[in-house]
Amino acid sequence: MLQRVQSVHGAFVSQPVDRLEAGSTRSHLDERRRKGERLVLEDLHLSFGTRQVLRGLNLEVPAGQFLAIVGRSGVGKSTLMRLIVGLDRPTKGRVSIGGAAVEGVQRTVKLLFQDARLLPWQTVLSNVGIARTPGWRDKALEALRDVGLADRSNDWPAVLSGGQRQRVALARVLVGEPGVLLLDEPFGALDALTRSEMHGLLEKLWFRDGFTTVLITHDVAEAVALADRVVVMNEGRVTFDVDITVERPRRRSDVQLSALQDRILQGV
Amino acid sequence: MRFGQLPFRQAAAQVVPWFVPLAVLVIWELCARLGFIEARTLAAPSQVAVAFWASAKSGELGRNVVISFERAMLGLAIGGGLGFLLGVLTGVSRIAELLLDSGLQMLRNVPHLAIIPMVILWFGIDETAKIFLVAVGTFFPIYLNTYHGMRTIDRGLIEMAEVNGLGKFAIFRRVLLPGAMPSVLIGLRYALGIMWLTLIVAETISASSGIGYMTMNAREFLQTDIVVLGVLIYALLGKAADATTKLIEHRVLAWHPAYHASASTN
Numbered sequence: 232m233l234q235r236v237q238s239v240h241g242a243f244v245s246q247p248v249d250r251l252e253a254g255s256t257r258s259h260l261d262e263r264r265r266k267g268e269r270l271v272l273e274d275l276h277l278s279f280g281t282r283q284v285l286r287g288l289n290l291e292v293p294a295g296q297f298l299a300i301v302g303r304s305g306v307g308k309s310t311l312m313r314l315i316v317g318l319d320r321p322t323k324g325r326v327s328i329g330g331a332a333v334e335g336v337q338r339t340v341k342l343l344f345q346d347a348r349l350l351p352w353q354t355v356l357s358n359v360g361i362a363r364t365p366g367w368r369d370k371a372l373e374a375l376r377d378v379g380l381a382d383r384s385n386d387w388p389a390v391l392s393g394g395q396r397q398r399v400a401l402a403r404v405l406v407g408e409p410g411v412l413l414l415d416e417p418f419g420a421l422d423a424l425t426r427s428e429m430h431g432l433l434e435k436l437w438f439r440d441g442f443t444t445v446l447i448t449h450d451v452a453e454a455v456a457l458a459d460r461v462v463v464m465n466e467g468r469v470t471f472d473v474d475i476t477v478e479r480p481r482r483r484s485d486v487q488l489s490a491l492q493d494r495i496l497q498g499v
Numbered sequence: 500m501r502f503g504q505l506p507f508r509q510a511a512a513q514v515v516p517w518f519v520p521l522a523v524l525v526i527w528e529l530c531a532r533l534g535f536i537e538a539r540t541l542a543a544p545s546q547v548a549v550a551f552w553a554s555a556k557s558g559e560l561g562r563n564v565v566i567s568f569e570r571a572m573l574g575l576a577i578g579g580g581l582g583f584l585l586g587v588l589t590g591v592s593r594i595a596e597l598l599l600d601s602g603l604q605m606l607r608n609v610p611h612l613a614i615i616p617m618v619i620l621w622f623g624i625d626e627t628a629k630i631f632l633v634a635v636g637t638f639f640p641i642y643l644n645t646y647h648g649m650r651t652i653d654r655g656l657i658e659m660a661e662v663n664g665l666g667k668f669a670i671f672r673r674v675l676l677p678g679a680m681p682s683v684l685i686g687l688r689y690a691l692g693i694m695w696l697t698l699i700v701a702e703t704i705s706a707s708s709g710i711g712y713m714t715m716n717a718r719e720f721l722q723t724d725i726v727v728l729g730v731l732i733y734a735l736l737g738k739a740a741d742a743t744t745k746l747i748e749h750r751v752l753a754w755h756p757a758y759h760a761s762a763s764t765n
């Protein structure tokens with residue numbers, strides 16, 4: 232699936248195979264991005280009772296961009312994801328996707344939760360094809376193949392490991408062919424090796440399918456290694472915004488990346 | 500479960516549990532034969548066997564078992580069915596919950612056997628009375644457990660289903676209902692226990708057929724062999740009900756980690 236190269240400093244660097252074959256020029260990358268939708272957040276406000284969580288958040292994510300959001304615990308990152316996907320409504324402001332304002336749950340936006348949220352009473356395959364769209368079996372099997380779990384399609388979720396469950400959840404999201412993929416720290420609970428494997432997988436799929444990606448993470452190193460752009464959330468707003476122009480595939484130990492990481496950490 | 504790989508040990512594991520019951524039977528029989536136990540107090544096992552054979556041959560036993568079984572199943576179907584439906588309703592709808600739940604929770608504290616005098620007043624001693632009692636008895640465990648099962652489903656799973664585009668009915672069918680199943684089946688088990696208990700009481704108090712009637716009638720004529728037979732039949736019916744729920748659980752909850760091991764060895 233992926234090749235892994237260990238750098239001098241011991242950090243694992245993912246190298247998507249597709250990527251290496253395809254070369255890594257920007258233009259080529261843009262050409263392959265078909266599914267991405269533009270995401271625009273305008274003056275978002277959200278309060279729970281008297282607690283103001285979002286206070287006029289503005290953010291524009293171009294189609295196909297890989298954005299990472301970092302911010303302190305409790306700053307409202309998960310809340311923001313719930314607004315974008317349409318599970319909650321903002322008190323004020325608006326979310327639009329591909330130019331259309333979000334009303335209710337969005338078909339083109341998919342959210343990967345922090346926990347896998349698989350239905351224990353359905354097999355892996357049925358979980359992946361949960362939406363039961365026409366031809367779901369084939370699509371689900373293909374998505375499972377993408378995440379390297381095709382051979383587990385008839386197992387119950389309870390027998391899978393934590394990392395495998397998250398991969399199944401990722402496959403479920405892929406079946407929906409998202410225009411915007413939101414990831415709310417989905418790999419936070421995994422060990423470092425599995426996490427780095429998941430990063431490689433995510434990067435590969437993003438590169439292949441070109442969905443707009445918003446990844447929430449606590450890990451700034453992870454953010455700069457994966458994203459085209461990193462924003463910092465603070466007190467309900469975006470307070471720091473930086474483009475990561477370092478060529479892919481990236482090495483975790485890259486000096487430019489470390490410098491960016493320091494700048495972002497100061498921003499937080 | 501296994502004591503070793505040797506066939507002898509496996510065979511022993513099958514046989515050993517029967518030793519004590521067999522010993523009890525032998526001692527019981529001996530006591531009866533030697534006159535330590537009077538026949539009017541307790542019939543000997545051999546007498547019970549003879550009584551079983553006689554009443555089975557005359558068809559009386561079969562008739563009574565069928566009648567009791569029918570009452571039990573009909574009462575369970577009505578009470579359990581209603582309990583399930585109302586449990587689902589209060590489980591999915593806040594309005595139904597507000598409207599019904601606290602009232603039902605209050606009623607639940609009334610021991611259903613306490614209403615027997617009232618039931619006899621209403622329905623006399625005909626079939627309705629017994630079926631009504633069984634229905635009332637089985638309603639509550641199934642209602643409570645269905646409601647509880649629906650309410651305690653992980654909210655996260657419902658959200659996940661929404662995000663993946665499932666409609667209200669699909670969420671009900673694929674998330675709420677299967678999620679509530681373990682709890683519903685616990686309710687069913689309780690209900691089955693209550694079902695037989697209620698029927699025994701109802702049939703001994705007022706009936707002209709059924710196992711309970713058979714034993715009460717035998718008591719009047721001091722036929723302890725028939726009384727013991729009736730008790731044994733109840734035990735067997737209870738055991739059969741339990742085995743049936745176990746079977747249902749294995750099929751319906753095959754996904755549950757608790758059933759994985761047994762599912763793969765069966």
Ligand SMILES: Nc1ncnc2c1ncn2[C@@H]1O[C@H](COP(=O)(O)OP(=O)(O)OP(=O)(O)O)[C@@H](O)[C@H]1O
Nearest residue numbers: 279280282284302303304305306307308309310311
């Ligand atoms: N349903 C709710 N009712 C009341 N307060 C809520 C609700 N959901 C979230 N909050 C509050 O909103 C704030 C932001 O929560 P959120 O879960 O978005 O944080 P987060 O940035 O995702 O944090 P973490 O990194 O720890 O996941 C918190 O103070 C939380 O207590």
Ligand SMILES: [Mg+2]
Nearest residue numbers: 308309310415
């Ligand atoms: Mg969060």
